[in-house]
Amino acid sequence: MTDDASETYQLRLYVAGQTVKSVTALANLKRLCEDHLAGHYSIEVIDLTQNPQLAAGDQILALPTLVRRIPQPLKKVIGDLSNTERVLVGLDIRPVKGEA
Amino acid sequence: MNAYATRPELNGPQLPKTPTGIPGFDEITLGGLPRGRPTLLCGAAGCGKTLFAMTFLIEGATGFDEPGVFMSFEEAAPDLAANVASLGYDVPDLVERKKLAIDHVRIERSEIEEAGDYDLEGLFVRLGYAIDQIGAKRVVLDTIESLFSGLANEGVLRAELRRLFAWLKNKGVTAIITAERGEGQLTRHGLEEYVSDCVVLLDNRVQEQIVTRRLRVVKYRGSAHGTNEYPFLIDNHGINVLPITSAGLSYDVSQEPVPTGVSGLDAMLSTGGYFRGSSVLISGGAGTGKTIFSATFADSVCQRGERCLYFAFEESPHQIVRNVRSVGIDLQRHLDRELLHFEAARPSFYGFEMHLTRMNRLLDQFRPQAVVIDPISAFRGPSPEIHAALLRMVDMLKTRGITAVFTTLAPSEDRLMTYADRAVSSLMDTWISLHHIESNGERNRGLYVLKSRGMNNSNQIREYTLADDGVHLREMYLGPSGMLTGSARVAQEAQERAQAYQRDQQTARRRRELERKRRAMERQIAEMQAELDAEEAELHALDEQERENERSREDARAEMAASRGAVK
Numbered sequence: 001m002t003d004d005a006s007e008t009y010q011l012r013l014y015v016a017g018q019t020v021k022s023v024t025a026l027a028n029l030k031r032l033c034e035d036h037l038a039g040h041y042s043i044e045v046i047d048l049t050q051n052p053q054l055a056a057g058d059q060i061l062a063l064p065t066l067v068r069r070i071p072q073p074l075k076k077v078i079g080d081l082s083n084t085e086r087v088l089v090g091l092d093i094r095p096v097k098g099e100a
Numbered sequence: 101m102n103a104y105a106t107r108p109e110l111n112g113p114q115l116p117k118t119p120t121g122i123p124g125f126d127e128i129t130l131g132g133l134p135r136g137r138p139t140l141l142c143g144a145a146g147c148g149k150t151l152f153a154m155t156f157l158i159e160g161a162t163g164f165d166e167p168g169v170f171m172s173f174e175e176a177a178p179d180l181a182a183n184v185a186s187l188g189y190d191v192p193d194l195v196e197r198k199k200l201a202i203d204h205v206r207i208e209r210s211e212i213e214e215a216g217d218y219d220l221e222g223l224f225v226r227l228g229y230a231i232d233q234i235g236a237k238r239v240v241l242d243t244i245e246s247l248f249s250g251l252a253n254e255g256v257l258r259a260e261l262r263r264l265f266a267w268l269k270n271k272g273v274t275a276i277i278t279a280e281r282g283e284g285q286l287t288r289h290g291l292e293e294y295v296s297d298c299v300v301l302l303d304n305r306v307q308e309q310i311v312t313r314r315l316r317v318v319k320y321r322g323s324a325h326g327t328n329e330y331p332f333l334i335d336n337h338g339i340n341v342l343p344i345t346s347a348g349l350s351y352d353v354s355q356e357p358v359p360t361g362v363s364g365l366d367a368m369l370s371t372g373g374y375f376r377g378s379s380v381l382i383s384g385g386a387g388t389g390k391t392i393f394s395a396t397f398a399d400s401v402c403q404r405g406e407r408c409l410y411f412a413f414e415e416s417p418h419q420i421v422r423n424v425r426s427v428g429i430d431l432q433r434h435l436d437r438e439l440l441h442f443e444a445a446r447p448s449f450y451g452f453e454m455h456l457t458r459m460n461r462l463l464d465q466f467r468p469q470a471v472v473i474d475p476i477s478a479f480r481g482p483s484p485e486i487h488a489a490l491l492r493m494v495d496m497l498k499t500r501g502i503t504a505v506f507t508t509l510a511p512s513e514d515r516l517m518t519y520a521d522r523a524v525s526s527l528m529d530t531w532i533s534l535h536h537i538e539s540n541g542e543r544n545r546g547l548y549v550l551k552s553r554g555m556n557n558s559n560q561i562r563e564y565t566l567a568d569d570g571v572h573l574r575e576m577y578l579g580p581s582g583m584l585t586g587s588a589r590v591a592q593e594a595q596e597r598a599q600a601y602q603r604d605q606q607t608a609r610r611r612r613e614l615e616r617k618r619r620a621m622e623r624q625i626a627e628m629q630a631e632l633d634a635e636e637a638e639l640h641a642l643d644e645q646e647r648e649n650e651r652s653r654e655d656a657r658a659e660m661a662a663s664r665g666a667v668k
Contacts, residue, residue, distance in 0.1 A: 016221045025216070048222065052229035059206050060222040062251065079216030090213025 009033070009041040009091070010070040014060050017049045021080045025064040028081035036093050066091075115322045118166070118238070118274040121159025122152065123461070124341030128326035129317060133298060138265050138275040140295040142287045143302030148313065148334050149278040152302065153240040154180065155339050156276055158189050160238045161199035166274075168238035169230040170202045173246035177202040187338045201230045207250030214252055220260040224267060231271060239268060239275040245289050265294050286318065297321045303329070312451035315341055331453030333461070342457040353377060358470070358503045361400030362393070364564070364573025365532070368549055370556035374530055376469075377501040378553075379494050381524060383510040384534030388545055389566050390507040391415070393534070394472045395424040395431060396571055397505050401470040402434035409468040410442045411459065413478040417442035428569040441466050447478040452489035455479075460496060471497055475507040476524065487524075494527045510535075529553045537563070537585050544586035547573075563589065 013029055015022035026045060033041045048055050048063070058067050058076075068075040068091050077090035088094075117131035126132045133139045133156075143149050157168035172180060180202060181191035194200035203226055231239065244261070251257050268275045277295055282288035292299055299318040304311060314329040332341040357373035359366050366372045374380050384390050394410075401408040412420055420442070421431045434440035443462055450458070463471075473493070479486055497504045508524070510533075525531065531550040536543045545564055549557040563574040563585045577584035577592045584592050 014222065016225055021217055021219070028216075048225040052225045055222055055226045055229065056203055060226070061205060061207060061220060061247075062218045062223075063221040063225075064218065065222065074211065075213070076211055077213045077215050079214050079218040082216035084215075086213055086215035090215060 007040065007071050009037050009068060009093075010044075011041060011091075012044045012046060012058070012067040012069060014046050014048060014055070014058070014063060014065045014067070016063050017047065022064055024080040024082065025066070028084070028087075029066060032081065032084055032087060036088065068092075117323075118160070119164065120156045121163050122155055122339050122341060123464075124330070124332070125315070125339075128315075128330055128341065129298075129320060130324060133274055133276070134320070134323070135274050136269065136272045137297040138268050138277055138295045139298040139300060140279060140287070140292055141276050141300050141302065142279045142281055142292075144281040144304060147281075147302035147304045148332075148339065149302060150175070150180075150242050151184070151334060152339055153242050153276045153278055154184050154189075157200060157238055157240055158184070158191070158194065161194050166237035167199045167234040168201075168240065169227065169234070169236045169273075170200065170240045170242065171227060171230070172202065172204045172242050173207070174243055176204045176206075186336060198234045201234050201236065203227075203230050207247065209250050209252075212250070218253075219256065220247075220264070223260075224264065228271075231273060237273055239273045240278070241275065242278045243280060244277055245279050245287070245291065248289050261291070262294050302332075307451065309448070312453050314453070331451070331457055333454055333457040335458075337461065340457055340461050342453065342460050352501065354501065359400050360393075361396035361398075362564075362571045362573065364562065365547075365571075368558035368560070368562065368573075369530070369552055374503055374505075375554060376503055377498060378503060378529035379497065379527060380503070380505045380530040380532065381528040382505060382507045382532045382534065383550075384507075385510060385536055388534035388536065389564075389571065390509075390534060391420060391474055392424055392427055392429070392566055392571060393532075394474050394505050394507055395420065395429050398440060398470070398472055399424075399429045399431060399434070401503075402431075402437075402439040405439065406469040407466060408434070408440050408470045408472065409462060409466050410440060410472045410474070412442055412444040412474055413447045414475060415444070417444050426568075427566050427571070441468070447480065452479065452485055456489060456492055456496070459493065463496065463500060463502070468502060471502050471504045473504065473506045475509055477507075477509040490524050491527060494524075534564075537561075539585060540588050542586045546585065 011029070011033070013026060015025065029043060033043065046054055048060070054060075058065070062078040064078070064080060066077040066081060066087070068077075075091055077087050081087050114131070116135040117129070117133065118135045119126045119132035141149050141152060154170065157170055160166040160168050170180065175183070177191075177195075184191060191200060191202070195202060205223070205226070227239070230236065244264075247257055247261075248254065265275075265277075277291065279287035279289070279291045281301075282290070286292045286299060286301065296319070298320045301316045301318050303314045303316070305314060313332050313334065315332045316329045317325045317327065330341050332339060334340075354376040355371075356376040357366075357369075357371040358376050359373040360369070382390050382393050398408045398410055410417075410420075415423070417435075421435070424431060431440060435442070441462075443458070445455070445458075447455070476490060479489070494504070506524070506528070528551075530552040532547060533550045534545065534547045537546045538544075545566070546561045547564055548559070548561045551557075560576060562576055565572050565574060574589065577589050
């Protein structure tokens with residue numbers, strides 16, 4: 001459980017099709033959110049092969065990209081999110097007690 | 101714009117090419133960039149890479165119906181549009197009509213965390229989407245190297261770039277990838293390793309405080325291309341490359357004379373003027389009236405309704421117009437009718453190459469029949485460069501059949517030629533030398549035709565004066581100590597006038613004398629006539645008397661007879 005549970009994290013994961021990296025990234029993200037943000041997050045997966053016009057809006061270049069839209073400011077994490085520590089740093093999430 | 105698109109003299113199968121629409125560049129590359137392949141455009145900051153790339157897209161969209169995608173890694177779309185708006189390109193309109201798509205890729209390292217394996221598929225998706233949206237045939241990536249500062253994993257980046265260029269080729273789009281010039285290699289991040297079909301290098305060099313932009317096609321796989329460094333120009337008309345290498349000696353020549361504007365000078369040249377399309381050098385010291393001769397020529401050209409382009413390198417157009425008005429030449433009316441065009445610039449403002457490029461473009465735009473370059477001696481710099489530049493200038497004018505008058509400042513004291521003169525003398529068809537003649541404590545102006553190819557020219561030195569109504573060549577007087585000029589000539593003229601006056605006087609006197617004599621004679625005749633008349637009258641009177649006497653005597657006799665009583 002996070003220390004400030006008041007805020008809900010709105011996360012967007014940009015992927016391109018069902019590649020290995022996409023699937024890994026989504027799985028990693030879900031696990032990470034359950035561990036650290038249970039009940040305080042929403043995940044939106046955007047497949048750019050279906051909606052290529054959405055890539056420019058969030059300045060997507062590398063895939064997969066995770067975008068933290070809320071809380072502000074905007075944060076981006078790229079990669080398959082296998083490095084949990086770096087994802088937490090990137091999303092500015094303090095790990096729950098006992099795990100750090 | 102697409103005049104250079106094809107070169108008919110090229111034989112054999114040629115690599116398909118995409119014209120850039122940049123004047124001169126398509127000529128150097130014999131048609132443009134390799135169609136459907138990426139081209140690397142490298143150069144240091146401020147070389148004009150972005151403008152080159154943008155021109156390529158806009159010309160493609162407007163001139164060749166090939167829509168283009170501009171993917172900018174540096175400038176945002178509004179900035180790009182604003183930058184080229186001054187060149188008359190309406191980017192928002194092209195975007196509106198789906199002829200152009202601009203995608204600004206912004207990458208901020210500070211807001212990106214890398215956590216695990218990734219690729220640049222997002223870039224591919226964006227580019228692919230933009231290409232498909234407008235059916236793009238041309239793509240620009242400016243400057244993709246920015247990614248190196250935005251992403252930490254260089255290994256992934258390099259692999260992805262390699263994939264990107266292959267993908268572009270696969271898409272069949274003609275692409276320009278711009279890159280920063282690097283130390284020891286063409287580009288900072290070695291992009292030439294991936295883009296190897298065509299590499300163009302832009303350069304911005306300062307030599308003797310003068311900047312010249314140059315362009316070189318470093319490589320062009322599968323095609324011949326001009327290998328030299330070509331000067332190019334960026335100004336308010338966009339990019340212009342000057343492709344002068346092959347100016348051969350094969351231009352047509354004309355027999356048609358072009359009057360010089362000075363009637364006496366026309367007479368000195370047996371043809372009645374310069375040949376059309378010839379190059380004329382007017383050399384002279386300070387204050388010999390070189391500009392006035394040029395202006396007179398320009399005036400006569402415009403009076404015939406032809407166009408004249410006047411390159412002024414030392415005076416402003418207004419100054420020239422004002423100054424030559426003092427000798428009765430009104431250039432303003434030609435300016436008003438747009439037959440005359442002044443192009444004034446300090447020689448040091450650009451390099452030679454830049455001057456040539458500007459000149460080349462102006463000649464194409466204004467299409468003059470005559471050109472004045474006043475003066476060429478204003479060009480300073482390494483002599484071989486001056487010579488090369490002048491050679492090109494003369495070639496440029498001759499191939500167009502333009503009559504050109506060059507002026508040059510020559511030291512008046514000794515008539516030694518300056519280097520520029522020597523270098524240029526062999527290029528000139530006609531050379532008119534103006535100089536000061538010093539004698540009797542004054543300086544006067546004299547001219548002679550030093551050479552004039554293809555015509556019989558006078559070998560006389562003629563004095564000329566710059567009067568209120570233009571240039572006048574004077575009759576030459578030869579005195580015991582040589583040529584008479586100035587006041588000596590005036591004195592000679594005065595003396596001749598005095599002699600003539602004296603002769604007139606003498607004649608008049610003799611005429612008066614004769615008249616008097618005749619009158620005297622007539623009077624004598626009248627007197628004698630009167631004498632004769634008097635004598636005649638006297639004789640007549642005597643006669644009368646005699647007859648009277650006779651009658652008296654007869655009467656007396658009759659009376660006596662009567663008194664004697666004699667009766668008949």
